[in-house]
Amino acid sequence: QKEVEQDPGPLSVPEGAIVSLNCTYSNSAFQYFMWYRQYSRKGPELLMYTYSSGNKEDGRFTAQVDKSSKYISLFIRDSQPSDSATYLCAIGGNNDMRFGAGTRLTVKP
Amino acid sequence: NAGVTQTPKFQVLKTGQSMTLQCAQDMNHEYMSWYRQDPGMGLRLIHYSVGAGITDQGEVPNGYNVSRSTTEDFPLRLLSAAPSQTSVYFCASSPGRWAYGYTFGSGTRLTVV
Numbered sequence: 001q002k003e004v005e006q007d008p009g010p011l012s013v014p015e016g017a018i019v020s021l022n023c024t025y026s027n028s029a030f031q032y033f034m035w036y037r038q039y040s041r042k043g044p045e046l047l048m049y050t051y052s053s054g055n056k057e058d059g060r061f062t063a064q065v066d067k068s069s070k071y072i073s074l075f076i077r078d079s080q081p082s083d084s085a086t087y088l089c090a091i092g093g094n095n096d097m098r099f100g101a102g103t104r105l106t107v108k109p
Numbered sequence: 110n111a112g113v114t115q116t117p118k119f120q121v122l123k124t125g126q127s128m129t130l131q132c133a134q135d136m137n138h139e140y141m142s143w144y145r146q147d148p149g150m151g152l153r154l155i156h157y158s159v160g161a162g163i164t165d166q167g168e169v170p171n172g173y174n175v176s177r178s179t180t181e182d183f184p185l186r187l188l189s190a191a192p193s194q195t196s197v198y199f200c201a202s203s204p205g206r207w208a209y210g211y212t213f214g215s216g217t218r219l220t221v222v
Contacts, residue, residue, distance in 0.1 A: 032208055043199050043213030099152040
């Protein structure tokens with residue numbers, strides 16, 4: 001079992017839809033949780049960072065962490081074609097950090 | 110502010126050749142690292158450095174060497190290229206190894222034939 005599991009998709013939604021992206025992890029020692037966005041042929045860029053259970057909101061993006069279930073989510077409201085990218089989760093703690101394989105998202109106009 | 114700069118952007122090597130991938134950052138970050146990204150595998154850590162003169166191995170270090178003589182630069186050397194090293198390589202930096210988001214470069218797309 002991989003330490004971090006992420007559905008690779010691809011996921012295709014119409015413009016304006018709410019998008020839900022998810023990761024599960026196996027190591028309960030992981031303490032901080034990040035989401036990166038990666039456009040085609042570019043490097044990942046940090047989108048959201050949180051280290052506690054619950055929700056963190058930033059504009060149209062909400063990161064949700066459920067440590068008891070070892071499950072994290074990224075919600076995108078009012079999705080735009082410019083949100084089309086691959087989204088990577090990164091989970092760390094206990095001197096380790098692991099990336100998910102990424103979910104490829106397409107938002108159609 | 111350039112952030113993390115990687116060169117070259119693309120490279121084709123023949124099996125057995127050696128080369129150096131360059132990485133430079135201008136944010137005075139202590140931590141720098143190299144990842145490779147392969148389809149379905151996610152980002153895997155090759156080598157990392159927590160400061161000038163200090164390097165260590167990551168998850169997949171075989172076939173690669175690094176050095177860190179300055180805070181700004183962290184080159185990755187492929188000693189004898191193999192087709193299994195065909196990948197996209199990313200350099201990343203951050204103020205520290207843990208509990209910080211990373212700033213990534215734009216990547217080097219390497220093909221070994």
